[in-house]
Amino acid sequence: MTDIVDEIRGAYASVGITLDHPATYGTYYRLLCTGCSRIVGNVGDKLLPGMAATLVDQQFDLYAAGLVGCACGHQQERTRALDPERWAAARRRYASAGGAA
Ligand SMILES: [Zn+2]
Numbered sequence: 001m002t003d004i005v006d007e008i009r010g011a012y013a014s015v016g017i018t019l020d021h022p023a024t025y026g027t028y029y030r031l032l033c034t035g036c037s038r039i040v041g042n043v044g045d046k047l048l049p050g051m052a053a054t055l056v057d058q059q060f061d062l063y064a065a066g067l068v069g070c071a072c073g074h075q076q077e078r079t080r081a082l083d084p085e086r087w088a089a090a091r092r093r094y095a096s097a098g099g100a101a
Contacts, residue, residue, distance in 0.1 A: 004052075005029070005045050011052035012043070015063050016078030019043070035074025061090035 009019040012031060020030035023042060031041040047055070060079055062068040064087040069075030080087040 002045070004047060004049065007049065008043055008045065008047060008052040011056040014078070014082065015056055015060070015069075016074045017069070033070035033072060033074050035077075036070060036072045038070050038072065040068075040070050040075075060086065061093070064090040065094035067094060 005019070008029070012019055013034070016034045017040060018032045018034045018037075020032050020039075022028065022045075023030045027046065028042045028044050030039055031043055032038065033040050043052075043055075059068060060083070063075040064079040066073065066076050076087075079090075
């Protein structure tokens with residue numbers, strides 16, 4: 001397990017997503033919902049240090065509004081716990097946008 005994979009794992013864990021075993025030759029990892037284990041995406045391990053946290057932070061509002069992440073709502077719960085004010089603001093913004101992604 002490399003440092004970058006640990007960093008990616010930590011970044012996604014903060015929003016309720018678990019990094020699974022490598023999906024393809026150790027370069028792509030499946031992302032699983034921590035709440036229900038459903039597959040919610042993939043991430044490559046070619047990110048540079050600091051990128052994983054930035055990536056997850058940029059997606060925070062989308063997770064908060066439920067536009068990405070798992071249909072069970074686990075990422076919405078996690079982002080709400082992390083930053084209730086940003087969570088509420090993101091939901092207001094995307095609600096007024098009509099939910100278009
Ligand atoms: Zn889920």
